[in-house]
Amino acid sequence: MTVELDQGCHRSLLFKEPGCITQYFRLNTWPGHLAISGDMGSFVFSRTHDMFSFFRNDSGGINVGYWVEKLMATDAQDGHREFDGQVFKSRIVEEFRSYWEGTSNYEDRRECWQAVREDLLDIDFQHELEARNAVNEFSHGDLFVDFWETRLTKPTYRLIWAMRAIVWGIQQYDEATKATSEAAA
Structure with a gap:
């Protein structure tokens, strides 16, 4: 994970293995929105001010039916259904x-x-x-x-994959920020 921007609910996080373009993705958030883009497509969701709180899930599960209702923009290649x-x-x-x-x-x-x-x-x-x-x-x-x-x-395979990637990415971010906070204390 590379943190490109982290200012409140303004974030840009890149999840990519060095030298590899397969299944990489970027999470971008701004007030009321979360966008995921990368090798598996692009999707934009909107629901709450800080979308990390909307998608945050310790169990790693996804709520496809509900989350798809919050989809604002969808991938140009395959769409979302x-x-x-x-x-x-x-x-x-x-x-x-x-x-x-x-x-x-x-x-x-x-x-x-x-x-x-x-x-x-x-x-x-x-x-x-x-x-x-x-x-x-x-x-x-x-x-x-x-x-x-x-x-x-x-829902398309790419949309399901993106939803899982969002949850996983937020978990990685939370672990990294928790470790940083503990080290600073």
Whole structure:
């Protein structure tokens, strides 16, 4: 860790092995913001005056769902969300079950399920657009009428990595400042 700036909530910390550019990152903070940038992408978060207090976590855990709500700017290469085929399939099954709940028409339900499996679940969609197009083309009454509102994505690997790096970086900073404080005392 190289401390480039450390003035209250104005900080610039570089985490990089000498001579190596793989998985390095920089944490920059200013009032109400934290930015992480480097080899794995760039993200800016905003929540509290001192963002180190927001992300500080002794256990090393991350709170992806909550922290992503505080994301203000995202990486230009991959963004912060990506299509997840498993999420897609789970949502299809949920919609199907909800649609047919309480029905006594088991023959129609069985035929519809067969079509859902063949047209939607048995296909390994790689992109959100092709999955959504398949749902839009699926013909069975109003089974998937509101499916366009359904989120079919998950946070990217780079975002998860960045969140873990933030927590780890803050832990390194805290240990270094604690050691410096103890040495000065």
